Amino acid sequence: MEDDFTSLLIAVGVLLIPVILALPLRIWWTVRVGNEPEHIRYRRWVRQVLDAGEPLAYRRQELDHLARGLSIESSRQGRIEMDVLHPLKLPHFMLLPVLILSPLVGLIGAILFILLFPLILVAEWVLIDRGILAKVIQVLMRVMHWGIIGIHRLDTGVRDEDAMVEHMHRLPTTAFLGLFCYLIVSYMPLPMWVGITFTILLFLVLTSIIVIVKAASHGELVFADTSQRRMQPMERLVDDILAPVVGLGLLFLLSRQLFLTQIGSSSSIFADPIWFAGIVIIVLYSAAAVAIMVEISFFGLRSERVRMVFQNQIVEVHNPIIYAFTREHDRMELNPLRSLKEHLDLGDENFEQAESFNFEDMLKAPSTLQEGEDAKPPETPNLKVFKDMK
Numbered sequence: 001m002e003d004d005f006t007s008l009l010i011a012v013g014v015l016l017i018p019v020i021l022a023l024p025l026r027i028w029w030t031v032r033v034g035n036e037p038e039h040i041r042y043r044r045w046v047r048q049v050l051d052a053g054e055p056l057a058y059r060r061q062e063l064d065h066l067a068r069g070l071s072i073e074s075s076r077q078g079r080i081e082m083d084v085l086h087p088l089k090l091p092h093f094m095l096l097p098v099l100i101l102s103p104l105v106g107l108i109g110a111i112l113f114i115l116l117f118p119l120i121l122v123a124e125w126v127l128i129d130r131g132i133l134a135k136v137i138q139v140l141m142r143v144m145h146w147g148i149i150g151i152h153r154l155d156t157g158v159r160d161e162d163a164m165v166e167h168m169h170r171l172p173t174t175a176f177l178g179l180f181c182y183l184i185v186s187y188m189p190l191p192m193w194v195g196i197t198f199t200i201l202l203f204l205v206l207t208s209i210i211v212i213v214k215a216a217s218h219g220e221l222v223f224a225d226t227s228q229r230r231m232q233p234m235e236r237l238v239d240d241i242l243a244p245v246v247g248l249g250l251l252f253l254l255s256r257q258l259f260l261t262q263i264g265s266s267s268s269i270f271a272d273p274i275w276f277a278g279i280v281i282i283v284l285y286s287a288a289a290v291a292i293m294v295e296i297s298f299f300g301l302r303s304e305r306v307r308m309v310f311q312n313q314i315v316e317v318h319n320p321i322i323y324a325f326t327r328e329h330d331r332m333e334l335n336p337l338r339s340l341k342e343h344l345d346l347g348d349e350n351f352e353q354a355e356s357f358n359f360e361d362m363l364k365a366p367s368t369l370q371e372g373e374d375a376k377p378p379e380t381p382n383l384k385v386f387k388d389m390k
Contacts, residue, residue: 011258011273017281022093029093033083038070042077046084050154053326056081057157064159078159085155086169095175095288108282109289112200113297116290119208120298127212128306134313137234145227148234148314150220150322150340167295173210173239173246174294178203178287179280180246183253203287211294213238215303216310220322220340231325254280308344315341 033039045066049059056063067077098109127133141148185199217234224231232240258273314320322343324335338346 007273008258011277014274014277014281015254018094018097018284019090021097022090025093025096026090029088033079034076038072039076039080042067042070042072043080043084046081050084052328053324055152055154055156060157074159081158082165085158086166088165088168091172092168095171098285098288098292108286109293112204112286112290113293116204116207116294117297119204120211123208123212124302124306128216128309131313133213133216133310134317138317144225147224147226148318149222149224149320150343151222151231151325152322152337153220167299170214170295171288171291173242174207174291175284175288176246176250177206177242178290179284180249181206182283183250183257210238211298212306215299215306218303218307219311220343221311221314221320311340311344315344
């Protein structure tokens with residue numbers, strides 16, 4: 001009995017290894033982003049701009065002026081802005097040790113990625129080139145009685161944007177999905193090698209579909225549920241569905257498997273809790289290695305093409321309008337800017353032209369007066385000249 005309890009404690013300790021390794025990485029990232037008073041103040045200003053619903057590009061000059069006044073270099077300024085837009089939490093840092101641990105994990109991840117990439121290309125052809133994803137979106141809108149609009153993204157104009165932060169922000173979905181697939185299949189009465197093969201196939205198929213959906217939906221598109229008074233960003237839909245299912249499912253499946261090993265009800269090769277915990281860590285880090293390779297290769301090379309093709313398909317059917325969703329104190333406004341078609345043709349760099357020309361913009365505009373020259377009121381027109389012209 002004591003041996004069983006000791007094995008359980010060791011297994012729990014092994015399962016906590018990712019959390020323990022993540023803590024110093026989390027502290028390191030906090031220091032790297034900046035935790036000094038001036039960094040916290042700049043972060044607060046960035047948060048205020050985003051809370052007002054304004055893209056950072058609209059307040060770029062003001063933010064740069066504030067950063068110079070606080071003696072914040074542009075690289076740290078960009079890290080602070082990216083950390084506010086895409087905050088990295090403990091689950092993200094739990095996956096980083098895969099980069100420094102045993103080469104075995106990287107080898108397993110590389111083999112899986114070699115199998116995965118052709119599946120991603122197949123999923124891209126089926127979902128994007130054949131227009132299946134756009135048709136699924138139409139069915140979903142009909143069933144849920146949703147509309148579709150665009151909300152101007154707030155991350156345009158980030159100073160020295162660090163793409164790796166955005167890549168890291170997407171890692172947990174793929175990594176924890178791999179572990180979830182393994183735990184689900186482990187409960188099936190399958191021989192060991194059949195179970196491993198089925199786990200790999202399930203993980204690869206689900207990942208290839210999720211990768212394409214996330215790449216296609218990364219943009220301004222938003223589902224508008226007017227009856228429920230809410231808006232659902234399309235790119236957040238996958239995470240909002242998977243996160244609670246995978247998160248709670250992992251806690252339940254891990255605790256249940258450990259309980260079965262304690263009472264001797266597990267007849268698989270994972271009846272030993274220590275062995276089971278070790279396999280869980282290997283599976284988690286192998287899936288994390290696959291996720292890292294997907295982010296570096298696919299999202300770095302083909303995601304923009306997938307997004308553009310998908311959005312053009314949405315334009316052909318719905319031609320949604322892009323809005324600026326802003327807030328000033330307790331007053332919220334949803335102002336139309338332009339159509340998604342115009343946005344795709346013109347690009348983000350011309351979005352600022354849709355803003356109204358206010359008093360602050362007038363003060364920033366260059367003057368035609370020479371330095372030291374006084375402004376004079378306009379001359380009164382000579383009406384006699386106009387009469388003579390008649």
